Amino acid sequence: MVRYALWQLASLVAVLVGATAILVLLTNLIPGDAASVLLGSRATPDAVAALRQSMGLDLPAYERVARFLWNAAHGDLGTDVISGRPVTGTVLRAIPSTLMLAFGAILVAIGLGVPLGVQAAAKPGGLVDRSTAFLAVGLISTPSFVIAILLLLVFSVQLGWTPVLGGGEGEGFWSQLHHLVLPVIAVSFGWIGYIARQVRSSLLDVLGQSYIKTARAYGLPDKTVLYKYALKVAIIPVISILGVGVGDLIGKSVFVETIFGRPGLGALINSALRDRNYPVVQAGVFVVVFLYVFTNAMVDLLYAWLDPRIRERFFRRGDH
């Protein structure tokens, strides 16, 4: 297990370096002078020189990437174009709000999706199964920002049940929770349907296996067979989806935070884009990628821990 974890760590670092390289070198796509284009209307000679210096635009490619990573490891993610102050603080302060949203959405998606999927698999063709299948398609396909706005319209504007704006910062736990309700629902909507479907198909596969027959042959009660024997195996492929889910959720947070006026990484990147504050955009994207790659690696580890066959297969083959 430890060996596998170390291998995953090495992989993580490699991917991070590669992704950062793409990010840092994006500016090479800009025709002409990158610094002045990025600054736009704020492109005074001083500002241009300052930006070129802080972003190392004159350096060769690999040096730029190495410099960025070195600085990032030391907590320096760039300099704000407008305020001239370090970006790191701004970005780090935006993380908790987005994480709360993502975490809440995952909890809701699993909390609702898994039981629905289990019920659908336990009685295929039954009421839960058919209605879940029907809803799942609708839930999955509709864009989350569409759902977010509609929810806002119905529950905040028309009914006044939930607050319209903000994350409820500084107002205490319950208020923050209250502000989280609609955004979490909007973001998790598609995932509930998706997880329910995955759980259902995975569980149906498992229920057809020989070892389930063995469990039933020894008189184990149906509930035990379903949860202890079947779900334990069926849930494993679903877990690997969670890694992708986090990335997807963070992406959706860009819209949802903007729509609900919440602070967070998504809102930060978006507003920085509008303000033409490129270092903030770059830093924000970097943090997002870091979180995404990290989460995927954690999920892979969890996957291997839960299913000993993965570890065994990995080391037997000797390749990745």
Add this chain to the structure above:
Amino acid sequence: MDELVSIWANPTGRVGLIIVVTLSICAIFAPILAPYQPSAINVPIRFSPPSTTHWLGTDQLGRDLFSRVLYGARIALGVSVAITILALIVGALLGIAAAYAPPLIERAILIVFDLVSSYPTVILALAFVAVLGPGVTNLIVVVTVVFVPQFGRVARAQALALRHRSFLEAEVILGASPTRVLFHYLLPNILGPLIVLASMNVPSVITLEAGLSFLGLGVRPPLASWGSMLYDGFINLNQAPWPVVISAGALSLATLGFTLFGEALQAAFDPQRGGNR
């Protein structure tokens, strides 16, 4: 074309097909079907609800929503289909190249795929827009890049599987040129799964285009994208709910229709997997 027949036979597939065809007709024939010019401003009647003169009401500048929805279909479908086809072609070429190229080049292509995939889709799109700026052409480039890896991987897998089939080797022995082998034999066999993947991806492309336009980073006014219409309605939400509801409805209908169609198409091509709903 018997795939189309089985899609029609499938109840949800039928719904999807009807929606797709209807929206396509709206998009293609928008200039004929639209009662008003989509950019015709008429401030006195702004925010009016659906009526006999304006079937879906008007937006914050008094523009007819029905006409804007029709023209919006042009953007949504036109741009999305263009992007999907582009991503398919680029992905297919890269994928086939990866399958036949020496290991070093193959590794390089695969690494690029992996790195692009290590970004959440929206975030990558935002990063590109930050550098390239907003606008339809940039939008097309950005979203295409985001979707290329998926097509590339599928194309590569298919090409690898076919590579060892004897009929290809026979053709080469008989003196067929590489281009002929590529276009006449390889592509037709790879195209199937790629087309299925394309149809499954169209809803995501529509969503991404609408999302970027919503943020003001995609289609610019006066062009009417459903995404920017949604934004216009959103900032005026307390004035009137109609613009939001109409554009939300249009987007949901499009994504639903293409999703149902895509799933039915997948079931038609691969009955074994399609049954697992």
Add this chain to the structure above:
Amino acid sequence: MTKHRLETVDPPKPPAPLLEVRDLSISFTSKGGTRISVLRNINLCFLPKKIVGIVGESGSGKSTLANALMGLLPDNALKENGEILLRGKVVDPALLRGRSLAMVFQDPMSALHPVMTIGTQMVDAQRARFPKHSRKMLRQRAAEMLKKVGIADPENRLDAYPYAFSGGMRQRVMIAMALLVEPDLLVADEATTALDATIEAQIAELFRVSRTTLDGTVVFVSHSLGLVSELCDEVVVLYAGTIVERADVATLFAHPKHPYTKALIQCEPRADDGPDQPLVSISGSLPDLSSLPEGCIFAPRCPHATEICGQKSPPLAERGVNHLAACWHPQ
């Protein structure tokens, strides 16, 4: 000083059957709605401490019979008729699984849960039978039984996962599990078919030895006549869902009465066959189980069939001492 008393001794009574199957008929409903008759009028008696072999080709219904005995029939199975009795009382086998009934399956590679230790699975298997025992006690029993079936270092092996065991060893684990619940009926459904020849012999030996530990009956379902002839006390021959012959093993192989049994025995290639010996096969194929013909089920393929064979179905009748055959013209 010992007292000798002349006691009246009753003549030895034939031992009471432990498990009985009376007139069992089962059909499957296919997706299209057609009814396929898989088992017809099955009558069986199982005595304790005996090993009964059930032989037949694929499609004979032997697996369905095994599943029916365990109450493990699929949802689309319909019991048309008949009952199963345990010690004279009609029972629903589904309620007795893990208590009076235990089963060993064909493929040991997939019969064990991949993500749980052997120990957990063996403890769980005993819970239906010994609900009051503690986990420690059940684990202890499991370790002892593992030793009995020939697995070394049982205490440590209990904490291993199935992937660490070979096919033969996994099957030993499965047999251990079955023996642990001390069943009245142990059904082995093609338990050696998926194993290599040498391992097959070892596992068969294990079943033979299990007679000392087990008070119940072992039902050994197989298509291998050779194995059955060596292992079993009594043999039942199934063809297309009916019992065509039933006898003690020696009698059946020495004097088979039903043409099908005769043909089956001839079909088995023997070790002392010369290289030029032609392989024997039975002409024709299994009947269509959704629309059965009148008369004897084997008649279309039988070289000795006459008119009556095509008209009336022969009953399973006594054709010798403890020897039943369903044929109008027993050989």
